[in-house]
Amino acid sequence: MNYQVIIPAAGSGKRMGAGYNKLFLPLDNRPIIDHTLNIFLKDACCNRIILVIQPNDKILFEEIFKKDHYSKIRIVDGGSERQYSVYNGLKAADNKGIILVHDGARPFIQAETIKQLVRFASDYGAAIAAVPVKDTIKRVNAMEVAETIDRSSLWQIQTPQAFRYSVLKDAHDQAKSEDFLGTDEAALVERMGHPVKIVASDYDNIKLTTPEDLYFAKAILEKRKENSYN
Ligand code: CTP
Ligand code: MG
Numbered sequence: 001m002n003y004q005v006i007i008p009a010a011g012s013g014k015r016m017g018a019g020y021n022k023l024f025l026p027l028d029n030r031p032i033i034d035h036t037l038n039i040f041l042k043d044a045c046c047n048r049i050i051l052v053i054q055p056n057d058k059i060l061f062e063e064i065f066k067k068d069h070y071s072k073i074r075i076v077d078g079g080s081e082r083q084y085s086v087y088n089g090l091k092a093a094d095n096k097g098i099i100l101v102h103d104g105a106r107p108f109i110q111a112e113t114i115k116q117l118v119r120f121a122s123d124y125g126a127a128i129a130a131v132p133v134k135d136t137i138k139r140v141n142a143m144e145v146a147e148t149i150d151r152s153s154l155w156q157i158q159t160p161q162a163f164r165y166s167v168l169k170d171a172h173d174q175a176k177s178e179d180f181l182g183t184d185e186a187a188l189v190e191r192m193g194h195p196v197k198i199v200a201s202d203y204d205n206i207k208l209t210t211p212e213d214l215y216f217a218k219a220i221l222e223k224r225k226e227n228s229y230n
Helices: 032-042 055-064 082-091 111-124 165-177 185-191 213-229
Strands: 003-008 046-053 073-077 098-101 126-132 137-141 144-149 155-164 197-200
Touching (some): 003 082, 046 055, 073 082, 098 111, 111 155, 111 197, 155 165
Antiparallel strands (some): 126 155
16 A cells, blocks of 8 residues: 655754764664665655755755655755654645655664554554553652553554544644644644554664664664574
């Protein structure tokens, strides 16, 4: 089943501390964003990539993907918050079918997870990738434990998040008109009372956020290389 994907890549990577957009940092001699883009460039079911960037980064991005990919990639200007960047992407998308939102900073998403998300979005309207929480989670007030939360029902939410186009557009329009800022797309959809299904993803699908994540990224790449030789 075909889909389009919005890739927000218009951040500044403050927590990574590189002094520039972290998506240009190399991973196995290629920029992080090149890894992420390639997953969707290679997927025949993905018929459009909407890459959301800061105008200042445009030349660097254009160097990364070659001219022959222009037919599949549409470039859009980002906003000051991730949600605004995604909204700009949404306005440039085709207004039908299944649409995914996937962080440029998650280069390890597996094809099988994408496939399942698209299927679930088509069947139920909204589906998001997630993994069960491994640590014990407590609510803390002024450095004192207020509550231990039952871990058995807690999931750590990732991207991709997949939707029927109309579900995501309505959710974004409503959030905009009510000045609501969420940390993911699903939060906007949940607010409308629309159910959101979970697709079990894997722990490799990390978001490269702080410098130590680059060590994990190297380890994941090593593991995948070893597996492909076997
Ligand atoms: N993003 C975006 N527009 C923004 C902010 C973030 O498109 N205004 C994108 C980032 O480029 C990234 C994804 O959203 O691919 C997830 O955001 P995050 O990991 O927080 O990246 P940054 O915002 O760049 O990092 P930081 O918060 O540390 O500054
Ligand atoms: Mg950010």
